Amino acid sequence: MTQLNAEQRLTLQNQLLDLVTRLRAEIAVALHSAGPAETLGLANHLQDIDDDAIASLETSLDVAAIERDMSELRAAELALERLSKSEYGVCVKCGAEIPFKRLQASPTASHCVACQTRDERLHGKAGGRSL
Ligand SMILES: [Zn+2]
Numbered sequence: 001m002t003q004l005n006a007e008q009r010l011t012l013q014n015q016l017l018d019l020v021t022r023l024r025a026e027i028a029v030a031l032h033s034a035g036p037a038e039t040l041g042l043a044n045h046l047q048d049i050d051d052d053a054i055a056s057l058e059t060s061l062d063v064a065a066i067e068r069d070m071s072e073l074r075a076a077e078l079a080l081e082r083l084s085k086s087e088y089g090v091c092v093k094c095g096a097e098i099p100f101k102r103l104q105a106s107p108t109a110s111h112c113v114a115c116q117t118r119d120e121r122l123h124g125k126a127g128g129r130s131l
């Protein structure tokens with residue numbers, strides 16, 4: 001069980017529901033405006049014509065952004081599930097309570113700061129893009 005009171009849980013639940021709605025819409029728009037199969041077909045069609053056109057097609061379909069949205073969506077749905085089972089707000093790794101302030105800033109957080117930091121260091125995600 002967590003330290004969150006009913007009002008805090010409701011606040012976070014609404015935040016998560018908003019997030020899920022927004023992400024679903026974003027993903028739907030992104031996939032609709034340039035489906036992978038459609039883009040591939042166009043790229044094949046244009047192959048002999050213009051390399052620049054193909055390059056711009058590939059950049060217009062921001063696969064990385066869609067994947068990011070999708071993994072965020074999964075995290076939000078998982079958080080809602082945990083919220084309904086009262087497992088929410090507790091670090092899945094060490095069982096420490098995650099402060100309400102941290103959850104409000106990042107409602108999909110499933111790890112406490114200590115575990116998240118360790119995890120990011122382990123998987124090399126802390127530095128963000130390495131360009
Ligand atoms: Zn932890």
